[in-house]
Amino acid sequence: MSLTPMMRQYYKIKERYKDCLLFFRVGDFYELFDEDAKIASKELGIVLTSRDKKHPMAGVPYHAVIPYIRRLIEKGYKVAICEQVENPSTAKGLVKREVVRVITPGTLIEEEFLTRESNYLMSIYKDKKYGISLIDISTGEFLTTTVNTFDELVAEILKFSPVEVILPRDFDNIDEIKKLVDVVHPLVENYYNLDEAKFLIEEFINNNKELNLSKESLLSVGAALKYISESLKVKHLKLYLQTYIAKEYMLLDSTTLKNLEIFKNLVDNSKRGSLLEVLDKTKTPMGSRLLKKWLQRPLLNVEQIERRLESVEELYNKSFLRENLREILKDIYDIERIASRIEYERASPKDLVALKDSLKFIKEIKKFKFNSKMLNNIVESIESLEDVEELIEKAIVDDPPINIKDGGIIKDNFSKELDELRELKNNLEKILKDIEERERAKTGIEKLKIGYNSVIGFYIEVPKSKIKLVPKYYKRKQTLANSERYKIDELDELEEKLLANDEKIKNLEYELFIYVRDKVKEKVEDIREVAKKIAELDVLSTFAEVSVLYNYTKPKVYNGYTINIKDARHPTVELNTKFVPNDIILKKDSRIILITGPNMAGKSTYLRTSALITIMAQIGCFVPAKSAVIGVVDRIFTRIGTVDDITRGYSSFMVEISEVAQILKNATSKSLILLDEVGKSTANKDGVSLAWGIVEYLHKLGAKTLFATHYHELSELEGILEGVKNYHFGIIEKDGLIEFDRKIKRGASTESYGIKIAELVLPKEVIERAYEIYNKLEKSSGDNEIVRYLAHLDINNLTPIQALVELDKLVKKCKKLLRE
Template identity: 35%
Template sequence: MELTPVMRQYRELKARHPDAVLLFQLGDFYEAFFEDAETVARDLEIILTSREGVPMAGVPVRKADLYVQRLLRKGHKVALASQLERPGQGKKLLKRGVVRVLTPGTMIEEGALDSGLDVLLAAVWPRGERAGVAWAEAASGGFWAEELPLGELAHLAARLPVAEWIVPEGWRPPVELPGVGTERPEADFSSAALHARFPGELGDAPLAAAAAGALLVYLTATVGDLPHLRPPARAGEETLVLDAFTQRSLELLTPLRAEGAVTLLSVLDRTKTAMGRRLLRRWVLAPLARREGIERRLDAVDCLLQSGLDDALARPLGSCCDLPRLRGRVATGGLSPGDLLALARTLDAAAEIGERLKDLLAVAPEELAALSDAIGKAPAELADDLRRAIVDPPPPTLDGGDVIREGYDPALDSLRREAGEVREAIAGLEAAERARTGIPSLKVGYNRVFGYYFEVTRSQLAKVPSDWRRRQSLTGGERFTSAELASLADRLAAAEDGIAKLERDTFLSLCRRVEGEIGALGAVGEALAELDALRSLSEVARRKGYTRPRFTDRAVVRIREGRHPMVEEVTQFVPNDLELGEGVKLAVVTGPNMAGKSVFLRQTALIALLAQMGSFVPAKEAELPVFDRIYTRVGASDALTGGLSTFMAEMVEAGAILRGATPRSLVILDELGRGTSTHDGMVLARAIARHLAMEIGCKTLFATHYRELARLADEAPGVVNLHAAAREWKGEVVFLYRILPGVGERSYGVHVARLAQLPEEVLREAQRALDELEKGAPALPPREKELPLFATDDHPVLKELRRMDPDRLTPFEALDLLYRLKECLERGPGAE
């Protein structure tokens, strides 16, 4: 099919961006063609049309941002090809070019961003068993890098909300990386781009430098030069490892059930700024693993709490805009009048916050003193200038005019007075001409095509004076102009043009002033975000009665009257104690369902996590070691879409814990081994528990219905028994929600089933079978001997089968062989 010139132009641009959905401007619409049109129609749920057999789908230019955001959220990249010249007489083919390539990891447009969530772009450069990783947020200019074992990549990915990963061409990550993958040539993975922009950075980390270089190359190609991008910071202090399953199990960011609404982040989030909210989210996913850093945060939270400043700082912090992302708009030229006024208010609030913090400087801990120093360097003069310059409330854009306050620029004020005088003259001319002509309905109007005019109805046309000139005929009358009206219109147009130019020049001058302070604004924004997050933790501690945890260098866990931070939000809660001395490695927790075992396990993990975030904890007292990892394996789950059954998923997760846990880890296991037969599940659970206690030596809480596991306390040192207390009263089970020493006497499964309102005849049959089992009578058929699923090569049955030749067996010999094989199988694999 021969293509038209426009379609050839489209094909040329598409060939340069084959991996992006190309939106091609045709007048007032962005159109997509061929395969892109089918993608756009499907994912935007708009109509797919065609022209001359070519599929096409389009969206209005004025609403393009909304549609582009939806495509990005679907994981697509979008290339915007705009018209680069205006339509003119005789122009058959307008010049077009790609003005912006938008990808999920490079969004900087304010309307496309979630204010409470980082939108990260990351690059990975693997070499052998190690990898360099760099990640950045284009919107705020944050930039980080680190080197790590390749096996730790999954843990890093679990705590970073990466929307897009840049990887070398042909490389397949060893773990699933959430987000969109983008392959780039290996030549991009070089430190050259990094050192050209930031000389000397990451000199001791060549893999991280190569990843950072690839990230910069990609950012430049898609977004352009970002002057607000900071030099790459090393990932920071050592952090507590939380894998993705632990994050889900502990409901750190999202509830396990759709109807749930409470998460750890929702409990802790009393932040007043979007930048503080994003930082608090990072802290939840990456608690610290070094005692010094933890204590610094705790000191700051404690100081705010004791001084009462957590409450006093709430109001000024609430006046602060999202300073890191505003810096991004400064760098990309996307500032609005509202942004400048919001910046002025933020700097005013920073000055007030600085004054309040000064009162604490004599007793302020290191963390707060550093924040106070950074906030005190906010450019106050810039705030004064912006406040004097921008009208309040400001118009949404500069194009609307009336952005600069009266009195800020004498030349602008003079032009505005002149424009006002001309408008008054035009109004006066309307009255004068109405009187002179005797046309009572005469009025002066304006439109963009004809400018100012006199409008006269048809019934009054005979009264039109001869010095007027006809401009336009209408159905109900005609429009005219005069030399005087034209002169006034020219004067007004000149004044308005001058006003628009002066307003734009003044606005751009203010923007340049802000750009000159971009470094200082970055430091102020980081300090305000950290102060907001610390203040939030202080407020939560005060309102909910949290206490400061104590850390010990010994492997001791002591929690007195510990509570679950989310459960206590929705119901009355019974606190519980936990004491695991230095020699105790494993606590086996038995007891019935619904008695509080799972809540107890989770609350222990959450208290440890909160403490290492630098937060106070929901307990009367808490003494803890600093853990390096927290693992949870809670409840039944499956991964059927990945080809894993419930039991296989359980074993995969258990295997990851056994390989990753260290003596400094905290492991939470709940009901392990339920996805297979009772015997298999019990022996596996026992073996895993024994290995954790005796080989790894980490602190482990192991909840189970296999009461046989309680025998481990007699067999292995460092194992203790706990149980969820319950009592039977008048045939009903009463849950006490207390965790006490010892072994649970019964599981009360039939009682729980009664609470679930199973049919009475089912309950009676279950109780009958249970009574017989407890008396020692076989309520179920005995378990048959069976071949193992994965048989060993030395099994006597297999040896016999290998020796025989079925083609040479007589019927009698075959029958005799069958009897011998059955007898051998019954004797067991040790018999020959």
């Protein structure tokens, strides 16, 4: 097939970007061809045409391309932007074109594409363990760690919610990763070269000499750097890589993150109803992102927790100070992301003005005086960056255009050369006005005027009624309905001077803007530090604000064992319903709480409340309770709810037991474990036996445990294992109806009230038959109940009085059976 030179150029470029939709600049449009055009037409709803009846094509205007690209990125496509890199009017032959940017969800730095949240690209490499790297190129944050198991990897994915994952093409669990992340890009082998990874780290990482990375981390970091540099088309990056160890913070596994609804709810996987939504009253995008990071990694260090709590306490008590601080914070732009755009030389004039307007508030913040050591250190260590503010103030107009090549960016009196060019332009424009007035006087045509368009340049326009007065030296150029347009030699000469001068002004303004941006770039690390400090002030003041708003109290956090929470409330449930507070007490002599009672009575909410309050305390926030003493917890595990995992061929019971196995394998005596209805996915005897064995194992381990169950047989463990205590949620029966009082009480529940609760929805006939069957089953199980009772009676340690009491109980049980 014969191709035009432009199409040959297109295919040559497309060959290098096969996995992208190639936006190919042609004049005022970006065009897509062949299969790319078909995809764009379908996804964007734009017209599909053809070129020479051979090549399907679709296009969008270059000045309105952003919304189209955003829609494609959100759908998981990679977009390559191919620009004309020379002026078509001066090009000899075919205009040169190059791809200047590859846009993917994880490599966004453009403000138009980003939300307030972190925008992580995750890079994964597996050998003996999993190497994980997380980079938010829009803020410069770069983290790496290793984990040992796939479940730990999943936990990190759920914590950080990456928008894109890159991994080797032969990665074992790609399908499972795709269930967690919308955009997963398998990469070819050449992204995972150890020598190249070391080279890239040496080139792009500021602190490379301080790092001691495993092979897995090295290769995950190297792949991320290669992918980003190819996407941004930059040869120089300036990044600071931080290693982190998940075990240095409270560990929250993947199941726990989901069950506790910390970042997303279980219903529609959105932020609505999550702990994050309740707490996120931040004023700045930097603060919002930092809050999520603190929730991802609750602290274990009591001193660090206490410093945060002291700061929150001061802001909580000093409402005037808190409100003033938050009033200032609300006007600060996302300077963290502006810093990144400056570093990657993508910052616009508007970005610099936003930075200047934000830095103005630093002086106000530095006036605040605090008693809290942490707050004082933050305020005192913030750099004012007055030199950056002053430079931008002198150089950039207050309301600049977005396009840095359109002119109108630089203020007067910043550049002598620019001022002279502008004065020359003003003089030329005055000359133009003088010509117009002269020609009116000379010809007697009062309505004669001078205009300009891109087709014929400067012209003289004369009404048709006055054509007879036009001099012979006027050259007709254009005929309109009511007028004629003419040229004169003097206008052509003036036009040439004006256009040349305009071009000089635009070029000089562009050069001056680049100079200013480069000077600001020298301070980019300082700007990032300011952003971090602002974020900390934002989160701490937000904790105080939320605590006042929802009546939270300061917890006492210490290195001991006990958790003692008075009138605990669930932070999200209490906002949507009338909530009944309950005490939560876990200590050495009552470290396992067995909770019985009917469905819907509040057992699961009680379990979740204990964990959420513990997490809130360990991130340094006040908590929803009358008082709270929290012995630092190293890990929180949950086993709540039952689902199948068809992809692995796991039944609901196998899922349940697998999760319990992970808990028993990884829990320590400092862990908090929440188990809900363990064993119910199998037959009753098997379930009871497994649940019994699990409780005994946890008792030996010493972990703090809340164990909700319908197996009343487990209540016997209170008399067998020291540290196991029975509690229950009951119901109130009134006039044949039931109500939940939502209060936890000492002792075991005597029944589950399953049929009673079913009465609320099931037909009467079904309920009556259920009671008949229930009574029969009760009679047949009565003997077994007495056998179990006798089996656990320790007669050697009974006093005569205690023996009579136990005998009386036994007689009553027998009489009850006979009556039935």
